[in-house]
Amino acid sequence: MTNLLRLCEEAAATIDAPLAADKPVQEDDERHPPPEGEAANESQGWPAAIDLEALAEREPERPKFIINDWLPVGYASLIAGHGGVGKSGIALHLAVCIAAGRPFFGLEVQRLRVLYLSCEDREAVLHWRLSRICAHLGLSMASLRGWLEIIALVGEETVLWSRDPRTGYTVTPAFDQLAERIPAYQSELVVVDGISDAFGGNENVRTEVKAFVNKLVGPIPPDSGAVLLVGHIAKPSAAAAVTTEGYSGSTGWHNSVRARWYLYPETTQGEDGGKERTGELILELQKSNLGRTDQEMRFTWDDQAHLFIGQRTEAPSGMERSIRDRTEREGILAAFRACAAASPAVDIPAAMTGPRTALHVLKIRPEFPDSLRGGKPEKHRFWRHIEELRAMGIARESRIRRSDRHYVLTLTLSDKSECGHAGNAE
Secondary structure (H helix, E strand, O other), rough: HHHHHHHHHHHHHHHHHHHHHHHHHHHHHHOOOOOOOHHHHHHHOOOOOOHHHHHHHHHHHOOOEEEEEOOOOOEEEEEEEEOOOOOHHHHEEEEEEHHHHHEEEEOOOOOEEEEEOOOOOOHHHHHHHHHHHHHHHHHHHHOOOOOOOOOOOOOOOOOOOOOOOOOOOOHHHHHHHHHHHHHHHHOOEEEEHHHHHHEOOOOOOHHHHHHHHHHHHHHOOOOOOEEEEEEOOOOHHHHHOOOOOOOOOOOOHHHHHOOEEEEEEEEEEOOOOOOOEEEEEEEEEEEEOOOOOOEEEEEEEOOOOOOEEEEEOOOOOHHHHHHHHHHHHHHHHHOOOOHHHOOOOOOOOOOOOOOOOOOOOOOOOOOOOHHOOOOOOHHHHHHHHHHHHHOOEEEEEEEEEEOOOOEEEEEEOOOHOOOOOOOOOO
């Protein structure tokens, strides 16, 4: 009987063994499907370390640009500005110039195949703008076939990055579509207009902004392609009289792109002390990690062309900038001294915004340099001079008590201002 029981147990084990082995494999396959998209990339891990010996055997290549200084190859760049200021029209004009190999208002471009994602304009508006742009450039719209691909996404799924709270992965159906279209169209430059429609994360979280930008850069050809993002700036920045924050949300946008352009309406001081628009737009290159940033363009509306027509603003040479900056700082210091010598003495507010700032007070003095009496670029330069004078210890903040017993911060000059320390700080 014992032998019979042993034989039965061995037979049962032989029959059940494959079933026991197969079942967990099937369950595991169902619970853990093969990774796709970002999950697949994460499972593959980082690339191998750079071979420094191989690098040492060849000459390094200079950084490549689609537009020198403005649009670097292999990275993302950002053009941002006030809502409704004209970003989309100018971005589309740029896309046409790159697709056609035509200069962008005096800036030479490298001809590339462009994929333009329009998240804000429908086909009819795009057709109207394209017809005006092509007429201005003397191009046939049909000649752009194969070089410029435009996808109108109003009413479609446009979110390219959105974190799944359950898995942490960020693949979206829209990004899958983009990843398929880039090789299908052989696209090299991808323009996303605009990022508020494509980014589903929190722009105040730097890591999410950086992850979004990295995700977009992944599918482009690293040696010839680029990404250009079109976005809005924050309302407080748009309302400020002086700002260098040509982006919305956290500094993640500034840090995640390699070049950043800021488009804003030019304003002047009106007779009532308020700001008045001149009708022109200024496009500043506020960041360029691989090039120089002291560049800007001025755009004027042309009624006949029905377009903003740009003109490159010639930047002064290094020596000219040094002479100009030194002269301007000396003029600012002379205006400071004149306010201190007045009877009664005139206080210089430390505030950068509001109805009464250092610029408002100093600007009415005859000693104030005429080269700083212009629009927004000159205001930016004035406040840069003030910051440099602070850094050199020539200007400093003081706390005074007004007649109404309220304390305010003012700017005063230190003894260094009399010792010839207002030279070039660059």
